[in-house]
Amino acid sequence: MEPVAVALSGGGDSMALLRLAADWAKARGRRLLALTVDHNLNPQSADWTRFAGEAARQVGADWRALSWEAPVAGPGLTARARVARHGLIAEAARAAGARVVLLAHTLDDVAEADWMRARGSTLGRVREWSPSPVWPQGQGLMLLRPLLAERRKGLREDLRGRGVGWVEDPANADERFGRSRARAALAGEALALPARSLRDHPPHAGEGEAGRFAWVGVLEVSRDVSASTLAAALLCAGGGAVPPRGERLERLKARLAAGEDFSAGLAGARVEAAGASVRLMREPGEMKRRPQETVRLAPGVAAVWDGRFEIAATEPGWRVEAAAGRLVRLSDADRRVVAGLPAGARGSLPVLVREDGSGAILAWRGAEVRALGARRLRLALGETTQEADLFHPMHGETPPTDLFS
Structure with missing residues (x-):
C-alpha cells in the first residue's frame, strides 16, 4: 500500500503531528514517510534536520532529508522558501508513491493568515484538504491538515507531558517577517473556528463541468x-x-x-x-510568445508537457511539440480528429515529432496521453475528498476509446 507522507520540520506542531500520524499509520498498517526540508537559512539548520530524522526513526517512520540549495536573501524570501519547500516535498512524496502529505497547520496558523491577508498579503486561505500548490511537481498530490481545530499551545503542552522536545526557530520571533508579526499581534487571543466548518467543501465546488473536450x-x-x-x-x-x-x-x-x-x-x-x-x-x-521547452520522451516514462498533459511514449525517438505550424503535416486520419475539435484548441495540441524533425502525429497515436486539467480542477475545487480517488482514472482525461483506433 502507498505510504502517507508527513512534513516534519522538528518544530512543536510538526512533532505533535508526527506522533499522531505514527499511531494512525501503525493501527492501519500504513507506511509513514517523514520529509524534512533544510532551507539552509540558519546556521543551526543541519542540527534541526538531524533532530527531525532521529524523531522520525524513534516512531518507526521512514525519513528523508531534503535541501534547498539556492536560498538568496532579500525581498520575498519567505514566499520563495515556501515554494521551494512545497516543490521538494511534492517531488519526494510522489517518488515514494505517496499521494497525501500531512501538514501541521493549526488554528493559530489560520488566524495568522487571516491577519496577514487583512493587511495586504496574498496568502491563500488554509484548507484542511487541498491540492499541492506547486505545478507540475505536485500533480495529483493532496495536502491534509488534520490539526486545524487545535491550538499551538495545547499541542506543546501535550508534548511536554510526553517528555518530547522540539525545535524553536528564532525566525518565528523575528518581526521582519509578516508571519512573526501576526503571531505577536495575536498572542494570547482567544480563537474560534469560522462559522462555516473548515471541513466543508468550498462553496464554489461543482459549478462547472469538465466538458466533452x-x-x-x-x-x-x-x-x-x-x-x-x-x-x-x-x-x-x-x-x-x-x-x-x-x-x-x-x-x-x-x-x-x-x-x-x-x-x-x-x-x-x-x-x-x-x-x-x-x-x-x-x-x-x-x-508562440513563450515557447515551451522541447520534451524528449523515453519509452514508458511519463513526462509533463506544457503543464497540461502527461505523456508516455511507447517507443524511442520522439519529442513533443505544439501542433501550431504542423497541422498540415498530419495524416488525413489525424486531421479528421482535429477538425472535430474547437478551433481555438487545435494549435496547442501535443504532437510527436521524430528527433530528426521528420514525421508529425497527434501524441495519442504514439503515446499514452492523459490530460491533467480536469482532474487538477476537481482537486482545486475540493471535489476529490478521498485518497483513493487520486489513483482512479477520471472520465474525460483520455479520448473516446474508438477515436484513435
Whole structure:
C-alpha cells in the first residue's frame, strides 16, 4: 500500500503531528514517510534536520532529508522558501508513491493568515484538504491538515507531558517577517473556528463541468461562475502555476455574467464565450510568445508537457511539440480528429515529432496521453475528498476509446 507522507520540520506542531500520524499509520498498517526540508537559512539548520530524522526513526517512520540549495536573501524570501519547500516535498512524496502529505497547520496558523491577508498579503486561505500548490511537481498530490481545530499551545503542552522536545526557530520571533508579526499581534487571543466548518467543501465546488473536450485540455464553466472557480479553471486550462487575481479577473467575470459573447486571454488561457457555452483552453498565441521547452520522451516514462498533459511514449525517438505550424503535416486520419475539435484548441495540441524533425502525429497515436486539467480542477475545487480517488482514472482525461483506433 502507498505510504502517507508527513512534513516534519522538528518544530512543536510538526512533532505533535508526527506522533499522531505514527499511531494512525501503525493501527492501519500504513507506511509513514517523514520529509524534512533544510532551507539552509540558519546556521543551526543541519542540527534541526538531524533532530527531525532521529524523531522520525524513534516512531518507526521512514525519513528523508531534503535541501534547498539556492536560498538568496532579500525581498520575498519567505514566499520563495515556501515554494521551494512545497516543490521538494511534492517531488519526494510522489517518488515514494505517496499521494497525501500531512501538514501541521493549526488554528493559530489560520488566524495568522487571516491577519496577514487583512493587511495586504496574498496568502491563500488554509484548507484542511487541498491540492499541492506547486505545478507540475505536485500533480495529483493532496495536502491534509488534520490539526486545524487545535491550538499551538495545547499541542506543546501535550508534548511536554510526553517528555518530547522540539525545535524553536528564532525566525518565528523575528518581526521582519509578516508571519512573526501576526503571531505577536495575536498572542494570547482567544480563537474560534469560522462559522462555516473548515471541513466543508468550498462553496464554489461543482459549478462547472469538465466538458466533452477535456481530453484535449478544454474546460467548461458556467456564466455565473465564481471568481475563485474561474481563476482555478483558467490556471488549469493554461497549465500555469500562478492563478490570476485582481481587476483583470473581475472584468472577465463581469463580462461572462453580463452574457457577452467574446474571446479573451488571461493566465495563459483563452476564454471563448458564446451563448451559454464558456470554454477555456490554452492560448496558442501565448505558446508562440513563450515557447515551451522541447520534451524528449523515453519509452514508458511519463513526462509533463506544457503543464497540461502527461505523456508516455511507447517507443524511442520522439519529442513533443505544439501542433501550431504542423497541422498540415498530419495524416488525413489525424486531421479528421482535429477538425472535430474547437478551433481555438487545435494549435496547442501535443504532437510527436521524430528527433530528426521528420514525421508529425497527434501524441495519442504514439503515446499514452492523459490530460491533467480536469482532474487538477476537481482537486482545486475540493471535489476529490478521498485518497483513493487520486489513483482512479477520471472520465474525460483520455479520448473516446474508438477515436484513435
